[in-house]
């Protein structure tokens with residue numbers, strides 16, 4: 001499978017990585033992440049060039065990672081920095097060092113050979129560091145190709161079928177879909193799948209968790225796709241006719257990173273502008289999200305992937321297309337155009 005390489009992929013939440021080597025696979029490549037004593041994060045190929053032991057099974061010795069098998073050590077640039085068996089350093093003994101960037105409480109990895117470009121990291125995720133919001137975060141391993149996860153997010157018509165917790169008791173699923181207005185915005189490097197319902201009963205969590213008693217509210221759920229597979233989700237609900245910012249705002253990040261062709265890393269962060277200090281709200285919200293993603297979305301994506309047989313490219317199977325597939329298809333087109341352009345270079 002050919003991936004877009006010269007771009008940032010979400011690699012880990014910052015708090016996942018410490019001085020203890022941490023192994024994770026990205027785009028089929030094994031990488032070890034760790035922090036040196038100054039707190040900086042580093043990423044090296046997780047395979048010793050001697051007998052191919054995983055460096056992540058070793059430990060840090062004075063900021064160098066020591067192979068657990070015969071003790072070669074490597075510096076943060078990936079070059080062998082110590083050979084306990086002979087004074088000379090074998091010049092071929094080096095591993096690939098990956099550029100990393102730490103921002104928004106996350107570690108981002110650059111998988112391409114072109115120089116890493118910080119300006120390519122989208123600014124949409126500033127809410128993760130803003131005092132206006134409290135955020136809960138999580139990680140999910142998905143048994144499916146990363147684009148299937150993106151499709152799932154860009155087509156929210158699955159929500160009333162797959163996620164009963166988000167049901168609106170006063171409306172049938174059909175009524176709900178009928179009352180939802182949609183708009184698809186295509187930009188050069190962004191697709192926005194906009195959905196809103198004006199003057200409709202709010203969904204379960206808006207009432208039970210955030211305590212809105214209004215019978216009718218204006219709700220929105222706008223998914224912004226950004227290459228390669230990042231989603232900024234602008235969701236919320238306001239009193240009828242009220243400005244969006246004055247109501248409940250629930251910005252979220254869904255960052256999907258291919259692990260292998262058939263498996264994905266799914267990082268989610270859910271912000272809220274209400275109940276900022278309430279730990280109980282953290283737990284409730286995390287419970288709702290974990291249930292939806294772990295128990296409902298992931299098993300569906302895994303089942304879908306298994307029914308697709310050997311392929312991971314759904315378009316090769318000539319799927320039936322519905323109106324709501326506009327956003328996933330637009331995103332796939334932009335991404336495959338970018339991959340083609342990168343390959344041609």
Ligand code: FES
Pocket residue numbers: 048049050051052053067068069070071072
């Ligand atoms: S496998 Fe790493 S030093 Fe031998």
Ligand SMILES: [Fe+2]
Pocket residue numbers: 152158159162163292297
């Ligand atoms: Fe879902």
